[in-house]
Amino acid sequence: MVSRGLRRRILLMACAWAALLGGPAFAQQAAGPSASSPAGIPAAAPWRAAVLAHAMEHFQHPGWGWRHSERDYLLAMAVAEAEGLAVDPDVIFAAAFLHDWGGIEPFAAPGVDHAERSVELAEPFLREAGFPMDKFPAVRAAILGHMYDREPEGPEAVALHDADLLDFLGATGAARMLAVTGERPDYDQALGRIERFAAELPDQLKTSAAREMAAPRVAAMTAFLEALRREVPAGAKP
Numbered sequence: 001m002v003s004r005g006l007r008r009r010i011l012l013m014a015c016a017w018a019a020l021l022g023g024p025a026f027a028q029q030a031a032g033p034s035a036s037s038p039a040g041i042p043a044a045a046p047w048r049a050a051v052l053a054h055a056m057e058h059f060q061h062p063g064w065g066w067r068h069s070e071r072d073y074l075l076a077m078a079v080a081e082a083e084g085l086a087v088d089p090d091v092i093f094a095a096a097f098l099h100d101w102g103g104i105e106p107f108a109a110p111g112v113d114h115a116e117r118s119v120e121l122a123e124p125f126l127r128e129a130g131f132p133m134d135k136f137p138a139v140r141a142a143i144l145g146h147m148y149d150r151e152p153e154g155p156e157a158v159a160l161h162d163a164d165l166l167d168f169l170g171a172t173g174a175a176r177m178l179a180v181t182g183e184r185p186d187y188d189q190a191l192g193r194i195e196r197f198a199a200e201l202p203d204q205l206k207t208s209a210a211r212e213m214a215a216p217r218v219a220a221m222t223a224f225l226e227a228l229r230r231e232v233p234a235g236a237k238p
């Protein structure tokens with residue numbers, strides 16, 4: 001018996017190929033009105049189905065993969081609503097799901113900033129998928145401005161910037177940092193980042209709504225570090 005999750009995956013892949021090979025009209029018919037991400041983000045439009053299928057197939061990474069992208073979309077929309085930002089959901093969708101593309105192997109390019117690389121990859125992909133390219137300048141701005149050390153330009157860029165930063169905070173942020181420890185012999189670097197992010201990232205948020213959302217996340221990170229220190233025997237290291 002085919003699981004619901006597998007059926008959805010097959011559907012999304014079919015929609016992606018339809019958008020790329022058969023044209024938007026055929027892809028729309030394949031997608032149907034109920035196509036969505038696992039969290040329920042609507043993806044019935046042909047280009048959305050193509051983006052989602054591509055992300056779920058190729059962006060497999062514990063820190064920067066499609067699950068992070070899905071959270072970024074939901075957080076960006078929540079920030080925009082709470083802050084009163086007039087954003088285009090299409091722009092947020094495209095930028096959220098494709099913003100880290102250029103930082104994931106085998107798509108990364110040596111010496112090229114991952115956001116710039118993501119824009120390079122996203123533009124032809126979205127064009128072929130049938131994305132309304134008059135909106136691409138806003139997608140480009142959102143991708144280029146998503147990192148915590150960037151100055152976002154435009155409402156969608158501001159919303160995604162704060163969403164991406166929020167996903168570096170809290171239990172989620174701590175889990176992400178620990179997950180990307182990789183082959184290192186310890187997780188000292190990850191713990192250092194957790195401590196630094198809790199102290200420094202809230203000041204990089206652009207909206208009051210995101211700053212309010214960040215407060216409990218910072219508290220969770222601080223509590224985690226404090227608990228870790230209490231559990232470690234005297235003289236030992238985590």
